[in-house]
Amino acid sequence: MTRSRSRLANESWESLLTAHAALMKRFAAEPIWDEVSMREYDVLYTLSKHEGPIRLFELGRGVLLSQPALSRLVERLAERGLVERTPDPEDGRGLRLGLTAAGREAQRLVGGRHAVDVARAVADALTDEEMRQLESIGRKLAGARAPAQKSVPTSEEAVL
Amino acid sequence: MTRSRSRLANESWESLLTAHAALMKRFAAEPIWDEVSMREYDVLYTLSKHEGPIRLFELGRGVLLSQPALSRLVERLAERGLVERTPDPEDGRGLRLGLTAAGREAQRLVGGRHAVDVARAVADALTDEEMRQLESIGRKLAGARAPAQKSVPTSEEAVL
DNA sequence: TTAAGGTAGATGCAAACGCATGAACTTCGA
DNA sequence: TCGAAGTTCATGCGTTTGCATCTACCTTAA
Numbered sequence: 257m258t259r260s261r262s263r264l265a266n267e268s269w270e271s272l273l274t275a276h277a278a279l280m281k282r283f284a285a286e287p288i289w290d291e292v293s294m295r296e297y298d299v300l301y302t303l304s305k306h307e308g309p310i311r312l313f314e315l316g317r318g319v320l321l322s323q324p325a326l327s328r329l330v331e332r333l334a335e336r337g338l339v340e341r342t343p344d345p346e347d348g349r350g351l352r353l354g355l356t357a358a359g360r361e362a363q364r365l366v367g368g369r370h371a372v373d374v375a376r377a378v379a380d381a382l383t384d385e386e387m388r389q390l391e392s393i394g395r396k397l398a399g400a401r402a403p404a405q406k407s408v409p410t411s412e413e414a415v416l
Numbered sequence: 417m418t419r420s421r422s423r424l425a426n427e428s429w430e431s432l433l434t435a436h437a438a439l440m441k442r443f444a445a446e447p448i449w450d451e452v453s454m455r456e457y458d459v460l461y462t463l464s465k466h467e468g469p470i471r472l473f474e475l476g477r478g479v480l481l482s483q484p485a486l487s488r489l490v491e492r493l494a495e496r497g498l499v500e501r502t503p504d505p506e507d508g509r510g511l512r513l514g515l516t517a518a519g520r521e522a523q524r525l526v527g528g529r530h531a532v533d534v535a536r537a538v539a540d541a542l543t544d545e546e547m548r549q550l551e552s553i554g555r556k557l558a559g560a561r562a563p564a565q566k567s568v569p570t571s572e573e574a575v576l
Numbered sequence: 577t578t579a580a581g582g583t584a585g586a587t588g589c590a591a592a593c594g595c596a597t598g599a600a601c602t603t604c605g606a
Numbered sequence: 607t608c609g610a611a612g613t614t615c616a617t618g619c620g621t622t623t624g625c626a627t628c629t630a631c632c633t634t635a636a
Contacts, residue, residue: 394431
């Protein structure tokens with residue numbers, strides 16, 4: 257007997273959730289989050305990945321926070337001199353967010369240490385092939401769009 | 417050129433994180449969390465998976481919350497009649513947690529609807545083989561135990 | 577047996593969060 | 607061109623979270 261497809265989907269999702277929770281707890285327990293919390297690091301990392309300035313709502317896509325919470329988190333990071341907020345000249349409603357020198361430095365410092373822990377946890381548990389599979393699967397899951405009204409795909413973020 | 421193993425590990429972890437955030441946002445947007453929030457459902461689901469009563473700290477392993485936060489979340493669920501808390505006869509410090517009939521009913525109701533959304537999202541994005549791979553990979557990641565003793569901190573730059 | 581140390585859960589308090597809403601600006605349709 | 611609708615971010619407010627700490631109980635060893 258074969259598991260139904262939807263059951264398989266749910267069990268694999270639960271497996272992802274369990275892995276996520278277990279590793280997040282493990283990473284959170286590491287003594288590297290004194291200057292920058294994990295959620296703050298998430299924002300700094302997202303900013304560091306982008307070339308130029310990002311808009312707040314773009315940042316919100318990658319971060320699991322409500323818009324007001326993200327707005328205030330960025331405000332706090334700006335007050336601490338890690339993030340720079342400037343009005344967007346092309347859209348009077350928007351902000352352009354970028355890392356300051358201090359923010360980039362903090363991201364690099366914490367990121368380097370965190371990467372060590374991630375590498376230990378993941379590389380110890382998985383083979384190279386499994387890591388490649390996970391990378392591919394994650395991309396597909398993240399790329400899958402919700403059943404939407406507009407079916408026009410954005411060219412640059414097309415699903416691979 | 418081949419990616420280093422630790423770099424591959426970090427990129428696959430980031431892929432998992434991105435998928436997790438994207439799908440969580442999508443699920444959170446579904447109109448099924450009126451009676452029970454997502455985090456509350458997480459607790460109800462964990463309780464429903466177990467046979468008998470669980471201890472609070474066991475519950476905490478699967479849920480991404482601090483001990484005080486979990487303690488109060490369970491307290492609120494108990495006040496709403498969804499969870500039953502009784503002192504553990506075998507350990508005077510501990511609690512035995514279990515679902516009430518109403519709690520089991522709420523879990524079934526919300527869980528059924530949620531499973532539909534999960535199945536749609538995951539099964540649409542992945543093949544059967546990929547779902548099986550994800551299930552296996554997640555289990556390995558969650559099962560991997562942290563090293564019993566911390567080794568000497570390594571240089572950050574050497575890893576990537 | 578008993579004191580020292582460890583573990584499970586609760587509680588005070590400040591920080592952070594989500595929801596609802598507001599203000600400023602852009603976009604769209606007539 | 608102009609008003610209505612949509613978008614982007616900020617703010618008020620009640621709720622929830624995390625940190626530090628406390629109490630109660632268990633475990634260990636002398």
